[in-house]
Amino acid sequence: MPTIIEVAALAGVSTATVSRVLSRPEQVSEDTRLRVLAVVRESGYVPNVAARSLRTLRAAKILLTVPDISNAFFASVIRGAEEAARDAGYSVVVGDTRHDPDVEDQYADMLSRREVDGLIFLGHRLPASLAPMLSRKGAAAPIVNGCEYSPDLGVPSVHIDNAAASADAIEHLIGLGHRRIGVVTGPEISPISRDRLAGAIDAATRAGLRDSLHIRIGDYSAGSAIDHTRDLIAQDVTALFCFSDEMAMGALSAIGDAGLSCPKDVSVIGFDDLPLARYFQPPLTTIAQPKAMIGRRTVELLVDILHGVDSPSRQVTLDHELIVRGSTAQPASAR
Amino acid sequence: MPTIIEVAALAGVSTATVSRVLSRPEQVSEDTRLRVLAVVRESGYVPNVAARSLRTLRAAKILLTVPDISNAFFASVIRGAEEAARDAGYSVVVGDTRHDPDVEDQYADMLSRREVDGLIFLGHRLPASLAPMLSRKGAAAPIVNGCEYSPDLGVPSVHIDNAAASADAIEHLIGLGHRRIGVVTGPEISPISRDRLAGAIDAATRAGLRDSLHIRIGDYSAGSAIDHTRDLIAQDVTALFCFSDEMAMGALSAIGDAGLSCPKDVSVIGFDDLPLARYFQPPLTTIAQPKAMIGRRTVELLVDILHGVDSPSRQVTLDHELIVRGSTAQPASAR
DNA sequence: GATCCGAATGTAAAGGATTACATCGGATAT
DNA sequence: ATATCCGATGTAATCCTTTACATTCGGATC
Structure with a gap:
């Protein structure tokens, strides 16, 4: 060579x-x-990239960390990010933190070490070791968040209006006639889960049905929805709103195990619109997030920071959409 | 700093x-x-990594390309690879090629440019631009394949015995009494799909039931299984063997749409044992691959090459396992 | 006491690209 | 004809680390 x-x-x-x-x-x-x-x-x-990067102090790489790479939702975001990065002349290093703070820190070190020019993190936890970087005055830190907007972090981010999306879901169920609705949330620590819960409660309250909501705390995983679903069925809910499609899948499984059927006995609505959601049985009604666009915009935001463009919008809110499929219907009582 | x-x-x-x-x-x-x-x-x-890598001509990075990052199967392999890489002092750069040869070449260039020390590719296609590297005499090229063993490539690889695994699936169905079995394969170009098909045919032949197999060519995606399933149902098959869990999901969906039920009317068996397979309705019988271990061993193989250890085993075959869940049962005729 | 050895440390080259500054030559202006 | 300027190119410093080779020094050997 x-x-x-x-x-x-x-x-x-x-x-x-x-x-x-x-x-x-x-x-x-x-x-x-x-x-x-x-x-x-x-x-x-x-x-030779090493020589170039030594001289220019730039790596032409962006680090993108996800809490769980096996989550299909993140996969789509990553795709969007990779495309946008390529357009901007950067390549993307994907890091799977497995929700492990140690691993997060390890990846964050890549930024401190300047192995990468910037960091995009999906999820709500900013690696501890980066706090000093953010508080430093002057140029904005090259750090952007995707999906989990957390105002107190002071990091630019890209996300949907989770409260509004959640309200849409609840309104859909109420509109169908449901009056006992189970809600399976994400972990309490997750800001978007809080937003979604707030949106759900708001919507129910506006309809004068605050008490129709039966809330259970899940963790976005299919497994976590199983017990809650069983429990909520025992409480005679006629509909379930799960804060992720994965949990919706768990819910459907639990409904079947209980000898009931969806949507005849229990309606289910998810969140994310995973590629597989349409193949659920029944096909899942869910809130679609513009996953690839979230990825794309996070990269664009980061590139702006890297190029010293101080972008006017440090918080980007994208549109969501309620996708009605077969898993929601009128409750038996209304038929 | x-x-x-x-x-x-x-x-x-x-x-x-x-x-x-x-x-x-x-x-x-x-x-x-x-x-x-x-x-x-x-x-x-x-x-400073750039200075170090400039001096040592090593990047301490491994590139891992996958044809589709949103595929849950690959996600698990990636995890295993990351762990093993960390153990060996390397970090992993994940590249999503989306089955696009141009993107594959772009990533492959990272290897030519020595931005990374080695390449692991999952899937069956070796980027064209790397051919010269392989044919060069002397030290082995730092390239390893995962999952899709392709003998003519001349690349070390890690995989299960796909033919045997597939035979296990067919034997399971035959053992239950099925005599009309639909098989939905991967793309014809995929070596593992060919292996699995060969294994299935062998098993059927050994049982004297070669004609019981009804073969359709899919592409591992849920969508591709839908039409085939509809078609095979019309052919009165009592069981379906799909070469991926995703396709099995599509099959289950199509079975439901046809007003039939699994496993009562049609049994379904998948391949991969995705984390979600147990939440399918009914829970999916499938062939489990040791996904994380595949990732781990590919990295170990690669690291051996990088360190000049010429490992005795250039082809590693790992164990699979048939996981019987609720989606397979005796056919109605046998009850 | 001279010689040798080895452990600990230092000196300086090398690795490959970028870029501020210098140089050169020709065109334009006066 | 001379001064000025500009575009094209070259020179050489710089980025930071690693490591071959050189040096130093105390201790062992004869």
């Missing part, structure tokens, strides 16, 4: 010129440019 | 000594070592 020195020699120019041909071609005369490019092509020269 | 020069000055030693303290501590006297470490700790010194 040739170095820039050899390319320069072959083309009969200095290394500076070769470098310019590659990074600022307009500064070089056409003659020289073509000659150098020809040599580059023939020799298969590729700039 | 201090450099090694400042640390050396503070500790009253040369940069060489600081470097040794960090990488080969046994070469340094205890006194000096402790003094330097103290300074390192206080100053928060972290070696």
Whole structure:
């Protein structure tokens, strides 16, 4: 693998010129440019990234951490982020933290060490070791959050209006005639779970049905919804609102195990609109998040920070959509 | 952020000594070592990776490409790989190729450019641009495959015995009494799909039931199984063997849509044992692959190559397991 | 007491690219 | 004809670390 020195020699120019041909071609005369490019092509020269990054103090990489890479929701966000990053000349390093603070810190160190230029974290927990970076005055820290807006973090973020989305779900159920509704939330510590819960309660209250909500705390995983569903069925709810499609899947499973059927006996509504949601049995009514767009916008926000553009919008709210499929229907009582 | 020069000055030693303290501590006297470490700790010194990698020509990174990051199967493999990589002092860069050869090549370039020390690719397609690297004589190319063993590639790989696993599935169905069995495969180009198909045919043939198999070509996605399932139901199959759990999910959905029920009317068996498989309705009988272990072993194989250990086993076959859940039962005719 | 050895440490080159600054030559202005 | 300017290119410093080789020094050997 040739170095820039050899390319320069072959083309009969200095290394500076070769470098310019590659990074600022307009500064070089056409003659020289073509000659150098020809040599580059023939020799298969590729700039050494370590040398470049040593000199420029830039890595052209963005670190994207997710709490759980096996979660299909995050997978779609990652895709959107990768696309946008590629457009901006960055590549994405994906890190799976498994909800483990130690691993989070390890990844965060990559930022401190400047192995990557910026960090996007999905989920609600900002690695502890980055706090100093944020509080530092001056240029904004190259850190952006996706999905889990947490105002006190002081980090730009991209998310939907979770309260409004949740209200839509509840209104849908109330509109169908449901008066006993189970709600399975995310963990209490999750800001978006709180927002969704607040939105749900608001919507019920507005309809004069505050007491129709039966709330259980889950953790977004299918397993966590099982017990709650069993329990809520015993409380005679006619509908279930789960704060993730995975939990909705658990709910459907528990409903079947109880010898009941969805939506005849119990309606179920999820959250996320995973690619598989349409293949649930019955196909799942759910709130769709613009997953790829969330990924894309987080990257754009981060790139703005990296390029010193101080973007006017540090909080980006994207649109959600209620997707009505077969898992919600009128309760038996209304038929 | 201090450099090694400042640390050396503070500790009253040369940069060489600081470097040794960090990488080969046994070469340094205890006194000096402790003094330097103290300074390192206080100053928060972290070696600059770009400079190090420039000097050593190593990046301490492994690139892991997957054809589709939203596939839950790959997610588990990635986890295993990350763990093993961490153990070996490497970090993992995950790349999602979306089955796009251009993107594959882009990632492969990271290897040519030495941005990463090695490449693990899941799936069956080796990026074209890497062919020269493989054919080069001498040290083995730092490339390992996971999941999709393809003998002609000449790349070390880790996988299960797909033919045997598939035979297990067919034998299970035959043992239950099924005599008309639909098989929904992966794409024809996929070597593991071919292996599984061969295994299925073998098993059926051994049982004298070669003609009981009704084969349809899918693409591992839930959507692709829908039409095939409808079609196979029309052919009066009593059981379906899908080469992925996702397709099994599509099959279950199509069975429901047809007004039939699983396993009463049609048994379904999948492949992979995704985390969600147990929450399918009914819980899915499937072939479990040791996903995390596949990830781990690919990394170990790669690290051996990187360290010049020529490992005796260039092909690693791991154990699979048939997990019987609720989606398979005797056919109605046998009851 | 001279010689040798080895452990501990230092010196300085090397790794490859970028870029501020210097230089050169020709075109334009006066 | 001379001064000025500008575009194109070259020179060389710089980014930070690692490591081959050199040096130093105390102790063992003869």
